[in-house]
Amino acid sequence: MDISTQSTEAPPPAPRSSGATRKRAARGATRPGDRVFLALSRGSGILLLVIMAAIAVFLTYRASLALSKNEGNFLTTFEWNTGLVPPVFGIAVLAFGTVVSAIIAMALAVPVAVGIALFITHYAPRKLGGPIAYVIDLLAAVPSIVYGLWGAIVLVPHLNGLFGWLDTYLGWTGIFSWQGGAPRSMLTVGILLAIMILPIITNVSREVFRQAPQMHQEAALALGATRWEVIRMSVLPFGRSGVISASMLGLGRALGETMAVATVLSPSFDIQASLLDPGGGTFAQNIAAKFNEATVFGQDALIASGLVLFVITLLVNGAARFIINRRKEYSGANA
């Protein structure tokens, strides 16, 4: 029985026990099973770190191969011709398209998602709230390619009317002018991305709103506040950082989305002044579209653009996590 030996050995410093064994006994990792198990679990933790590092290292290595031969400026060139003999490619168009489509998606999705989250937690009849939350959970799992298929075949024809409207009433701004091409533009992409990230933002915000302190809300009600005043004064301030981090998670998803953009957008390698005219592209869409015809060098160039996307999403997600972690609750475990 190793229990008894350990317990008798540990407290008084027996003359034969050296410093090393005492230290190990104190840590409680004397048994071989424990040591193996700790090594295994720590090893997988380290493996995860190694994978992250490897992603950064390999992408950077292949990207540097491509960048060293690039004749254009990687950041400002409006071209993607990796087949030319001095190859010319740059990410200006892709960066612009990625940022613009993500901004549109956020502007549309965040307010609506907050609205739905409030609807589920504070407005819906109690019997309805649970099932709605369940269905929205399920919708978060619909694969992006299905959203893409739906967007390209069902949503795009429906947008003709809306685009005509925007052109008629807001066309003078320049951003919303429309030359009448198929509505497969940045705005379409933004709308589709908004629909896709809606369930994620809703789910996280809902959880935060649900945790808003009941006492504050009841106190506000008792002072005669209306339901909206309760929400504005006690629920929204409590949930603000949660909503911000939920939005950042949605943003990360929107930035990296590939298939939905690739099916809906009709891409071109220039920047359209209007959001309604087809054209432009995003990092992920460009990779999916150009990959099949790319040579090894072309693939390296695509990897270079993927590296930029990787860094952007790292920053966005890191920021989101930083905000979440600032207000982490206490958990029941030892950790």
Added chain:
Amino acid sequence: MSNAPVTRKHASTLRGGSLPKWSPWAIAAGSVAVGMGVSLAAGLDSKIQWGLIAAIVFVLGTYVFAARVEGRRQAKDRVATSLVWVCFIVAVVPLVSLIWETIKRGVKVFDTYFLSHSMGVVADAETGGGIYHAIIGTLEQVGIASLIAVPIGVLTAIYLVEYGRGKLARAVTFFVDVMTGIPSIVAGLFVLSFWILILDMGYSGFAGAMALSILMMPVVVRSTEEMLKLVPNELREASLALGIPKWRTILKVVLPTSIGGITTGVMLAVARITGETAPVLLLVWGTGFINNNPFDGPQASLPLYIYRQYSAGTPASTDRAWAAALALILFVMILNMGARAIARWKAPKTGR
């Protein structure tokens, strides 16, 4: 009641006038009518425009009525309520449409023939063909990815919850969080760069599975970690007090207590990677033929099949794309519902 002030409730100064209970419904019905009327009169054909007009009329109408009868504070409250309802409906319409259209268009060619035949030599414009080869590919790739990701993910979570202290654990937690947000196409590019470009291994189902496992690991770690944290410390302490080694405590007490939640997390992660297209597109390449060997040569997969059939653009291939989308959604939804059912059934006792 003989007391006059009590009976004359409506004259009380404490509570102003209020709209009757049915008023939101009436305003909603009215605004839908206005929306339809305006659209018909102006000859607008898009239902999106109809809905937008109705929604704006609804919110404005609510404010005007409430402000006149109930005062500004109540009016704001009512506008907020109506806005929240509008948000809900605006969001539900596309999501319902997505499911509805997929089912409606998918059932056209969705039958046992479709499930049990590959594309083989079927041309894009021809009818016939099926998704058998894609189902095989998806099952094998997702299976291999799970075999890689689940042990690593669960062990990492055990490390974080049961052992983790200090810098290493904090670094792992942070990078697991960051890893959750890696775009799937970047995971694909990573495997492409070292497996295909540097090691020169060629496109295969296994390459795709590696990328999928990278996407799956952080999800498994996250959900397992949450579940392990729910296991009450009393259970651990009771086991350790009996002299059971820590590793046996983890294997025999902690894991069985939380196995339901861990299973749920794994199933949700599987559902997530089943729908990933981008890494498969980069690494598995796709084929119309049946390839049962995930370690050699291009395979197909369901999401990739949908993309290819959609890109082909003929009526027959579009029908096939919808049917495959239906199959994919069914698969993912069944996994999801099963996962949630297990979660509810095997929810850990929280010790209270």
